[in-house]
Amino acid sequence: MLEKLDLSKKVSKEDYNRIMEELGERLGRAQRLARDAKKPVLIVFEGWRGVRRSALINEMMQQMDARGFNVYSTVRMSEEEHEQPFFTFFWRHLPALGHIAVYHRSWYYLKNAHEVRGHGDRCKCLNISYEHINNFEKMLTDDNYLVIKFFLHLSNEQQKKNIDKNAKTLGKAWRDLSPALDESEDYAAYLERYERMLEATDKVNAPWHLIAAEDGRSARIDVFTTLVETIENAVHAPQAEAAPPVRPASNYDVLSKIDANKELSKEEYKEKLDKYQKKLSQLQIEMFKEQIPVVIGFEGWDAAGKGGAIRRLTAALDPLGFAVHPVAAPNVVERQFHYQWRFWINLPAPGNIAIFDRTWYGRVMVERIEGFAKPQEWQRAYDEIKDMEAQWAEHGVAIAKFWLQIDKDEQLRRFNDRQSDPDKQWKITDEDWRNRDKWDAYEAAVNEMLVRTDTSYAPWTVVEGNNKYYARLKVLKTVIDLFEKKLGK
Incomplete structure (x- = not known):
């Protein structure tokens, strides 16, 4: 899936400013639409280390009412939170009706991080499968939640450049602030892992949106456009009543x-x-x-x-x-x-x-x-x-x-x-x-x-x-x- 993305896309500064001015206004309106429709929204940002996730989320936040969303990251979870059943953290931070939860790395990152480096002797997170994740997302979308998932992709060469630039600009404290997995030295193995993840969890109710993130401006335009259109479509789409599953007549007798x-x-x-x-x-x-x-x-x-x-x-x-x-x-x-x-x-x-x-x-x-x-x-x-x-x-x-x-x-x-x-x-x-x-x-x-x-x-x-x-x-x-x-x- 990822190798089919066109990483050569670029957007000039002038075009970027012009397009984002309109998209920013639309994103603010989309948030208000979700609020008025009492539509809870979960926005998931996954992808490689160095894709400038924080800058993207920060710009997104500038266009929205701060009272209507919260940002979370599994990278900053406490030791106590790691000892709880896998999805506890996400249930506790579920958005209320009309609110938005933004995940700067989510349950996908948590699963991958535990599999790669583990987390404590008592952690049972390795039992979590992609089927568990699909069931979790389906429970939410069946209950009127909107789940929007992004995977931001870039090349190994660009990833190393971005990581080096962050380290020089922000100093040693940057790695302590964001102690996430660094895939740059084993890019091919992680690429295979991410491909399996995307294939196993790309579902109709919660599809992946793959974003070419080599050029930051292009990535932000794609993300903003997807957010606006997805929220607008979800709010305006007629709510079809799902037919109850057909079950045999109840002969249960205990x-x-x-x-x-x-x-x-x-x-x-x-x-x-x-x-x-x-x-x-x-x-x-x-x-x-x-x-x-x-x-x-x-x-x-x-x-x-x-x-x-x-x-x-x-x-x-x-x-x-x-x-x-x-x-x-x-x-x-x-x-x-x-x-x-x-x-x-x-x-x-x-x-x-x-x-x-x-x-x-x-x-x-x-x-x-x-x-x-x-x-x-x-x-x-x-x-x-x-x-x-x-x-x-x-x-x-x-x-x-x-x-x-x-x-x-x-x-x-x-x-x-x-x-x-x-x-x-x-x-x-x-x-x-x-x-x-x-x-x-x-x-x-x-x-x-x-x-x-x-x-x-x-x-x-x-x-x-x-x-x-x-x-x-x-x-x-x-x-x-x-x-x-x-x-x-």
């Missing part, structure tokens, strides 16, 4: 086979609760020493006992090493981003535990049943969720997912208890009663969710919940087993 009436006496509960909590307390310390992060998600029927199970779990843990994240309908800030954003930004640091009281599975349950997600959105979410969990697991995150199962009669009894107890009335809402009326629809959605997202790396545990004592102990024992497995016990 819950009907669950006997929710497992019994446990209060005396046995108290005895085992103390034993399990002491064990968990010790295992948490060992998990921290091994720097193994943990994600525990709770789903279940209203009044199924999620809160009680979480309280007994956290009672055994050091509060400095865990966080509980209650998940409700997305707030005004969370609605500005992809639905997975609020979970990625709450991933635990190495050795810590994140507990989610309701999870990302709301996409295929409440959002599906209540119509908050379109059919094509919740149907593709099964694969999106499995890909997200697979990335976490490949990075070494221990994952537990619980569905707390109670029957319809037990739920009614608990609802009535809450309604009649002044100290518990805050737990019951009109929405709980409305959801109960849709029991059959929710049951079908849960059955499909349990079958389609149960994996070896993130399995579901269905907890028989009519007896709260039994349910709480099963949760604790499952977490103990998970920790011991990760620790090789």
Whole structure:
């Protein structure tokens, strides 16, 4: 692909100034168009060291409203950020609706840099494939994000000239400011690597724009023209509704086979609760020493006992090493981003535990049943969720997912208890009663969710919940087993 670029293109200073005056105004208008259309934009700049990326981005910034964009670079990531699952940095810096994120080197550079020189003993980034990257970009473009990718290309001879010029002009500090890969001494090998990258990730939803960067003026004109036209076309193009994928009729049936009436006496509960909590307390310390992060998600029927199970779990843990994240309908800030954003930004640091009281599975349950997600959105979410969990697991995150199962009669009894107890009335809402009326629809959605997202790396545990004592102990024992497995016990 790259060898077909015409690197001899040149533009005179006079022509450049004339053309850029118009393009600069159009770029400012294009940014406002994206803002008014609530279209989030990601602009990726990849290419060889020495392509004058910073100067190009700086000139682009001069034409845009600084309040509407941010610039990031994977070259400047911290040690802590390198220890997170690969895409965490990018999820945390995802642009809100109508905003722009500019990447001065992106996930592509990060993958290549890790493969070439590695980054720390605990880094799992070598597991990241171009398929992972394609899935990440498709999740964004499916959700109305515009991804514009540039690869700036130049010859080995011009690259060496540019690097030498930067070193003379900026001094030794230049390399410290931008400690990126230097491909100039092994140009042919890197050319082959970049060709493979471009071929594997040039997709209809996020195509590569190849820019001849031998002449800086010509490159900037090409980049500005592409940006303006791509944003204008994306905003003005009619939004075609994608047809939901055709799937066979749902014959999933998990819950009907669950006997929710497992019994446990209060005396046995108290005895085992103390034993399990002491064990968990010790295992948490060992998990921290091994720097193994943990994600525990709770789903279940209203009044199924999620809160009680979480309280007994956290009672055994050091509060400095865990966080509980209650998940409700997305707030005004969370609605500005992809639905997975609020979970990625709450991933635990190495050795810590994140507990989610309701999870990302709301996409295929409440959002599906209540119509908050379109059919094509919740149907593709099964694969999106499995890909997200697979990335976490490949990075070494221990994952537990619980569905707390109670029957319809037990739920009614608990609802009535809450309604009649002044100290518990805050737990019951009109929405709980409305959801109960849709029991059959929710049951079908849960059955499909349990079958389609149960994996070896993130399995579901269905907890028989009519007896709260039994349910709480099963949760604790499952977490103990998970920790011991990760620790090789």
